[in-house]
Amino acid sequence: MSGAARQVLRSAWAKAAGWTAAFYVMTLPLLGAARALWIALGVAALQAVLISLDHLTPGARQRFRRVVAGGGVLAGRLGRMPGWLRTALPLVLLTAVAASGLGLGPYTLDVATNAGIYVLLALGLNVVVGQAGLLVLGFIAFSAVGAYTYGILGTQFHLSFWLALPLGGLLAACFGLLLGLPTLRLRGDYLAIVTLGFGEITRITLNNWNSLTHGPNGILGIPPPSLFGFTFSQPRHYFYLVLALVALAAFCSRRLERSRLGRAWVAMREDETAAESMGVPTLRLKLLAFMIAAFWGGVAGVVFASKQLFISPESFNFLESVMVLCMVVLGGMGSVPGVILGAVLLAFLPEVLRGVAEYRLIVFAVAMILLMQYRPQGLWPSSRRFEESAAETSP
Amino acid sequence: MSALLSIAGLTMRFEGLTAVDRMDLAVEEGRIVSLIGPNGAGKTTLFNCVTGHYAPTAGDVHLSGDLISGLQPHTIARRGVVRTFQNIRLFPAMSALENVMVGRHCRTRAGVFDALLGTPAVRREEREIRERALALLEFTGLSAQCDQQARNLPYGAQRRLEIARALAAEPKVLCLDEPAAGMNPRETADLMALIGKIRDLGVTVFLIEHHMNLVMAISDRVAVMDHGVKIAEGTPEQVQRDPKVVAAYLGEEEHRARA
Numbered sequence: 001m002s003g004a005a006r007q008v009l010r011s012a013w014a015k016a017a018g019w020t021a022a023f024y025v026m027t028l029p030l031l032g033a034a035r036a037l038w039i040a041l042g043v044a045a046l047q048a049v050l051i052s053l054d055h056l057t058p059g060a061r062q063r064f065r066r067v068v069a070g071g072g073v074l075a076g077r078l079g080r081m082p083g084w085l086r087t088a089l090p091l092v093l094l095t096a097v098a099a100s101g102l103g104l105g106p107y108t109l110d111v112a113t114n115a116g117i118y119v120l121l122a123l124g125l126n127v128v129v130g131q132a133g134l135l136v137l138g139f140i141a142f143s144a145v146g147a148y149t150y151g152i153l154g155t156q157f158h159l160s161f162w163l164a165l166p167l168g169g170l171l172a173a174c175f176g177l178l179l180g181l182p183t184l185r186l187r188g189d190y191l192a193i194v195t196l197g198f199g200e201i202t203r204i205t206l207n208n209w210n211s212l213t214h215g216p217n218g219i220l221g222i223p224p225p226s227l228f229g230f231t232f233s234q235p236r237h238y239f240y241l242v243l244a245l246v247a248l249a250a251f252c253s254r255r256l257e258r259s260r261l262g263r264a265w266v267a268m269r270e271d272e273t274a275a276e277s278m279g280v281p282t283l284r285l286k287l288l289a290f291m292i293a294a295f296w297g298g299v300a301g302v303v304f305a306s307k308q309l310f311i312s313p314e315s316f317n318f319l320e321s322v323m324v325l326c327m328v329v330l331g332g333m334g335s336v337p338g339v340i341l342g343a344v345l346l347a348f349l350p351e352v353l354r355g356v357a358e359y360r361l362i363v364f365a366v367a368m369i370l371l372m373q374y375r376p377q378g379l380w381p382s383s384r385r386f387e388e389s390a391a392e393t394s395p
Numbered sequence: 396m397s398a399l400l401s402i403a404g405l406t407m408r409f410e411g412l413t414a415v416d417r418m419d420l421a422v423e424e425g426r427i428v429s430l431i432g433p434n435g436a437g438k439t440t441l442f443n444c445v446t447g448h449y450a451p452t453a454g455d456v457h458l459s460g461d462l463i464s465g466l467q468p469h470t471i472a473r474r475g476v477v478r479t480f481q482n483i484r485l486f487p488a489m490s491a492l493e494n495v496m497v498g499r500h501c502r503t504r505a506g507v508f509d510a511l512l513g514t515p516a517v518r519r520e521e522r523e524i525r526e527r528a529l530a531l532l533e534f535t536g537l538s539a540q541c542d543q544q545a546r547n548l549p550y551g552a553q554r555r556l557e558i559a560r561a562l563a564a565e566p567k568v569l570c571l572d573e574p575a576a577g578m579n580p581r582e583t584a585d586l587m588a589l590i591g592k593i594r595d596l597g598v599t600v601f602l603i604e605h606h607m608n609l610v611m612a613i614s615d616r617v618a619v620m621d622h623g624v625k626i627a628e629g630t631p632e633q634v635q636r637d638p639k640v641v642a643a644y645l646g647e648e649e650h651r652a653r654a
Contacts, residue, residue: 252511259510260503260524267486267497274484277446279472279501279564288507
């Protein structure tokens with residue numbers, strides 16, 4: 001072994017030891033000495049595996065990457081499938097999910113409905129983060145706007161759910177416009193910080209505007225949706241409502257992605273100055289992405305309020321925004337199927353991990369770190385993003 | 396004779412530095428007008444003012460008599476002044492075809508609801524975008540590379556793709572910022588032919604270039620800048636003979652020594 005290689009190895013092991021110690025210290029007050037030790041040992045073992053992988057021959061490493069990235073290769077192939085199949089596949093999937101709704105129990109259906117609401121949120125956020133390439137951190141605030149629109153108008157003015165659905169979305173889009181007009185000139189990190197602030201301001205306003213929102217007590221007795229005298233009461237009803245909305249949102253996202261506007265968004269994401277010089281009105285297109293994203297956020301909020309029958313500012317905290325962002329990143333920014341996959345996985349994960357309840361967040365964190373290490377482009381990336389990251393990782 | 400693009404008293408100051416100082420220039424329709432000058436003379440700054448990337452400190456730019464200076468770059472592109480960049484700025488992960496299709500953005504109209512509904516009019520427009528883009532790829536000799544990612548194209552092809560993308564926006568004036576930079580003689584010759592073809596289409600070409608053979612061979616008119624000031628203007632022959640130009644290029648000292 002050459003001296004240089006030995007040095008690299010030494011520094012990698014030093015880094016690993018550092019991480020292990022950090023995990024131990026961080027989990028110590030939470031889990032106690034014995035359990036924290038186990039966690040730290042797990043982290044150490046994991047890193048040992050990762051480091052040894054780094055010392056594989058380039059060929060072996062590439063094969064390994066290819067296995068891990070298998071889904072991406074598959075996605076690349078799916079991107080090239082014939083047109084009729086591309087239309088048929090989502091329809092078949094939709095039918096399958098709809099059919100499974102008949103066989104599932106109320107508990108699973110309830111979890112699936114919550115997952116569906118997250119999918120709506122993630123599809124919305126994907127328009128602005130994935131397609132237009134703008135980092136937005138306070139996204140859940142738009143959902144709060146939708147939820148409170150229905151919460152207030154539904155309880156005080158008996159506004160029909162079916163009217164509130166588009167109204168909540170439109171109102172959220174207006175908030176998107178109001179927030180976007182002064183802030184969209186900012187780039188990157190600054191925009192993220194401003195949107196983060198907007199999310200917090202919205203939550204704090206809802207918490208303190210007692211006369212309108214009942215503050216932290218929230219709004220009780222929100223009417224469930226009803227249609228021609230039929231009132232939604234079972235998880236199954238909501239399941240189909242959410243499924244229909246998800247299908248609509250996915251369809252709209254796809255259509256936009258393949259339009260002149262979708263193309264301009266990609267161009268803007270890749271080189272804003274060049275796009276602007278080619279006659280793409282970047283500010284207007286960013287606003288548009290913002291408003292569309294906010295619209296779906298608002299719609300998801302209305303559905304959420306109508307399902308919970310109760311809303312309070314607590315449901316719209318910063319962690320929810322982070323969760324939705326994780327779904328988009330995990331699934332693959334800019335990829336509609338990827339984002340759906342990411343949202344479903346992350347929404348179901350807490351249920352799957354119920355057995356290891358107290359380690360849930362740690363398992364979650366480790367899974368995220370691993371994923372970003374080995375598949376930074378997401379689980380099911382859009383073919384373009386996949387090529388982007390493939391070009392970056394190959395020497 | 397009325398100029399298509401006229402620059403009058405254009406000044407651009409950054410803090411204490413005057414990059415462009417009271418520049419006047421008229422670009423006549425259907426011509427190839429070149430702007431030359433040593434590095435740092437302010438040529439690209441002038442381009443940035445003309446295409447809206449900078450709002451000039453003073454002076455103005457008119458296109459067919461309409462004031463365009465101070466407008467947003469996308470508005471200026473829409474009015475008909477489109478540029479390429481000195482350091483290539485393609486959309487690297489998009490295919491060559493998609494790059495050119497983006498250029499059609501300002502000449503097409505489909506909005507959100509059209510896209511969502513997928514009306515026949517939208518589909519027709521999308522088809523038209525594709526056809527025009529393919530035609531431009533053929534015009535620039537890039538048909539074979541149409542599905543390749545822009546970043547994987549050879550250097551010369553990337554330069555030509557940038558020109559194809561700019562042409563897609565149907566410019567009245569095409570501003571080329573050092574299109575021959577880094578090209579080998581063969582690629583430069585191809586580029587000269589291409590610029591000639593563009594002029595024959597009726598597009599006015601406003602060119603910044605260092606490559607003297609190219610400039611002198613194809614330009615109808617040449618302006619020379621140094622230290623932000625126009626020091627000479629005329630036909631290629633006139634400019635080549637101008638002692639101030641020789642001085643700017645060879646340096647004051649040598650010139651004085653020779654004189």
